[in-house]
Amino acid sequence: MKINITAKPSSTINNKTGGWRTYIPRTDFKKCIGCGTCSRVCPENAIKMVSGKNGLKPKTDYDFCKGCGVCAEECPVKAIKMELDKK
Amino acid sequence: MKQILEGSRAIALTIKNIKPAVISAYPITPQTHIVEDLAKFKADGEADYEYVRAESEFAAASIIEGASAAGVRVYTATSSQGLLLMAEVVFNIAGMRLPIVMTCANRGVSAPITIWNDHQDAMTVRDAGWVMLFAENHQEAVDQHIMAYKIAEQTNLPVIVNVDGFVLTHTYDSVVVPDAGQIKKYLPDYKPKKGQYLDTNNPVTMGAFAAPAYYMEIRQELHDDLVASLDLINEEYKKYHEIITKTRKHENTKTRKHENTKTIIDNGLVEYYGSSRPKVILVAMGSVVGTIKDAVDKYKYPISLRRRGAGGEVGVLKIKSYRPFPADEIVKIIKKAKYIAVLDKAITLGEMGPLASDIKAAAQGKIKAKIQSFIVGLGGRDITGEMVERIIKEVKKGDDGVRFVG
Structure with missing residues (x-):
């Protein structure tokens, strides 16, 4: 047995599920008003609001974003576009 | 010490001497006597294992799966519908690489309800990733159980030892059951590797x-390890006989009555018995091989032609290890013959006998002999010497369609 098939506790995070994505959300930060809706609706908790010089802006963790598109659907100013994720 | 024992009793005594830590089972004919004996040993204070009477075979398999995951040696036995009910857990055990040994007292599968012997139950789990051994007689069943633990604990592959229900489990034969001390010399205590079992200090x-990125490689490794275990099974067979049966060899191996028909090849994977220049080879697994050996002897010297050298064109190939499938060993032996009759006590309905299908695949492009599938002994139908002789005649003529003989 070369492959280890047991897993350590809390090691699920090592499994980067971003690879499941077909469409990738791209955020237009000029349109974004920093309301945080995308961060709240993300079912994977993959969007964090981080403060920068233009106030709070969303940061998407593409290691775990599965490309469901809920953020793009819910964005009140249509700042997020879903594009084909070319690998 | 040689004893006259019921097959089930011989297996139960062997398991007791192997000293598993946990046994869990649910009774089902014809496995019952094995687990009844094991429960009684425990109740009588002759054994230390935990004996868990489960509420179903699914539970029994799950209990030993959990116990094995916790890092101890375990055992269960089942038959027929019981094995089918275990099926999901059987796949899990192999996938989790738990070194579990189980006895399948082979029985047909419903419907119609049958309690009698055939191999249909084992064939339903042949793709699960277990090593599958088939025993011809009581002694081989005892020996294979001990070897099974050694193979399982070295390779992290589970092993099913198949014994024909009633034919072996409920009959009495002379058999040597190695004692615990002898077994320990061959089979050391089981110590799982760190990080590979459930341990509160190292969770x-x-x-x-x-995920799809990993699953396929894990499955491929299971396949590769199973194939690679062929050599180990052979090696362990040699080691076992060196360490355990050396002392009983002279009393145990009787040469058969005709000196020209004899065992030519005998290893951990296959046994070939019969003519050294065969025209017809019969291939089978389990207890029926004994009947075929007698028929081969008889065929060699038909009563009308009782002179030396007449006939002598038949041999029987016994498959001991069905999974992993010893394709190369088999081809090496059957390529000498013109006609191969494969006797299956099971059928993949709508196709042919599973063993016949495997042998055809192994022979593909390597031999030109006719390979024909014969279905025999379903649901406990007796397989007689005359039937075997009929098969020997039948395989030499006609097409190679599936034939039911019974």
């Missing part, structure tokens, strides 16, 4: 989720 998750 791990077993049987976890594998």
